[in-house]
């Protein structure tokens with residue numbers, strides 16, 4: 001059994017996205033929440049009943065203790081902090097399991113990368129590939145053959161139609177609809193409610209005025 005055998009999970013980031021993740025994690029048998037890291041919270045404070053263990057300076061000792069990690073810092077635009085934290089966890093030798101809500105559907109013909117969470121009522125359809133450290137948020141739809149790169153966030157209720165590509169670090173806001181086959185460039189941001197009919201350039205912010 002790997003050092004993740006007990007699935008003692010530490011959540012890195014204690015805000016709103018963390019609370020939503022806790023709700024997903026609590027609905028699975030495979031994980032126990034060991035605690036939360038967040039520099040903005042006091043050690044010993046509780047988030048939905050789980051203890052704050054300190055800040056990310058605790059990461060090396062927690063890796064040594066065999067804890068696993070999920071980055072639960074939210075992302076509503078560029079996600080540099082999520083990327084940094086994930087890289088730090090891996091560089092320390094920490095493990096980051098995949099977390100899938102029992103209320104989500106992930107096709108057996110899809111793949112999900114390490115450290116990614118698929119939240120309640122999301123769907124990841126056949127042939128889709130979702131990278132590492134991603135958020136497939138509540139009620140998001142990742143259709144057949146979509147490729148989602150590492151560190152992307154497909155926000156609540158967003159629809160990514162067949163064969164679309166999200167390059168690394170892209171953010172799709174809540175309720176976005178992507179036409180099939182479009183390419184969303186690396187670290188670009190698509191605002192909530194926007195319909196994407198054409199490719200979005202890397203690093204750009206698209207709010208529907210293409």
Ligand SMILES: CC(C)(COP(=O)(O)OP(=O)(O)OC[C@H]1O[C@@H](n2cnc3c(N)ncnc32)[C@H](O)[C@@H]1OP(=O)(O)O)[C@@H](O)C(=O)NCCC(=O)NCCS
Nearest residue numbers: 076077137155156172173174189190191192193194207208
């Ligand atoms: C795209 C976004 C990141 C831009 O935020 P921002 O940099 O603070 O930009 P502002 O709110 O100052 O808006 C700048 C301009 O873009 C417009 N705009 C911003 N977001 C828009 C959107 N989603 N659709 C259409 N227009 C939008 C604003 O009306 C404003 O227009 P103006 O210059 O004519 O006044 C933000 O609006 C957004 O959509 N965030 C995602 C929220 C979300 O989906 N959260 C989900 C969490 S699960």
